[in-house]
Amino acid sequence: MKSIGAYFIFLGNMFVRRENFRSYFKLVMTECNQIGVNSLFLVAITSTFMGAVTTVQTAYNLVSPLIKNYVVAQVAREMIVLELAPTITAIVIAGKVGSSIASGLGTMRITEQIDALEVMGVNSISYLVLPKILAAVIMYPLLVIIGGALALYGGYLAGTLTDILTPTEYIYGIRISFNPYTVQFALIKSAVFAFLISSISSFQGYYTTGGALEVGISSTSAVTKSCIAVLLADYILAELLLN
């Protein structure tokens, strides 16, 4: 409970004594590059394979003359858009970006760089953490859009190259009974996940004490806690927005 309280105080401190807009703009752009652009390759690879595997496994489970081939694509689409693109990408991002944020801030803490900022009269939480959270909330939904599109393409490749279904059946399947709200839901989830991953990882890194060993511990803890928070938020959002 004490940690949860400290986390909310930490979040509150981000919004007091902020620096000028110009300094934040540059920092947010740098973080967008680090969090978004640098994660693109990993997201592309995992999403493409995730889509391919989903299509193959859905086809494996829907072997019946009563079920038309395009249903495989339809089911894969629902799984990808609603769950896999935002959530699995979040887990991957928690591993990559979360650990990077926590270890970066942890290193800054143990090498007294955060103290240096404080001594200069700078609100170090606001200066270091706010840009990371803003960048994550901006970039992560974009990554999810790209990831979702690539996952659908991965499904197309796997489905058509292995003759599970024809290109026409796949395209028909991913278009039929499409509810645009699922995309909206995925984007809301992705923004929430981005906030959780970036803020929890920042919190873990910012309050690191000790040396290199503790930076590693903070980094691991950031990934674990971010993943748990993402899964918990996933369930809560599904209950709130889908039921």
Next chain:
Amino acid sequence: MIEVENISKTFGDTQILYDISAKFERGKSNLIIGASGTGKSVLLKSIVGLVMPEEGKVLYDGRKFLESDKEEKAQIRREIGMLFQGGALFDSKTIEENVQFPLDLLTDMSKEEKIDRVNNVLSRVGLENTNDKMPSEVSGGMKKRVGIARAIVNDINYLFCDEPNSGLDPRTSLLIDELIYEITHELNVTTIVVTHDMNSVMGIGEHIIYLSKGKKLWEGNSDNILDSGQEDLEDFIFASKFMKKLRKTL
């Protein structure tokens, strides 16, 4: 002038500082000395507000610091420059960006003015033409000098140095000490240096307080430190075999 009144600090069950009071005058290099683990750095961090003591007051030219709100604290901190033990340079920024950093955040100077100011202070600490180097590309002594440049780039009134000689060879240590001493007098700032280096103590100690086990045991200067008559302090000064031999010759 910085006045410290009755500072006490505890971490968990361990009391680190016991009722420390001292006055640090402007234009003097004030030293806080003592063995490792005696609370020197904690006292320094309490003075700049990085550690909150349970009891006591800190006054910056009469302005209360510890009790003030965040805005007032930030205002006083903008008059502070601090050199950290490891330099605390921002790894992702070049030397120039590191030194320029306080100007970017705390002033409305134009780009040209900032670059002029940065070049001035870098040249003052003897680091011309290092602007584009990264902190990882320079030596420990250079990092300390960049740290000093960053500390003084803004118009400061107070300079704090936490073990400026740690990890440096004796010659480089001497250069850093001289630099701190010269800057203190040139800029007429209140300087507080935490150190356990006896060369620094004898070289620049215009006002010295000696801490042992969290208590202030002695106060004086480099001229009278050898005649302090304080047994604990003498043990600290003459700790090495070489110094013990030297003591016999005195």
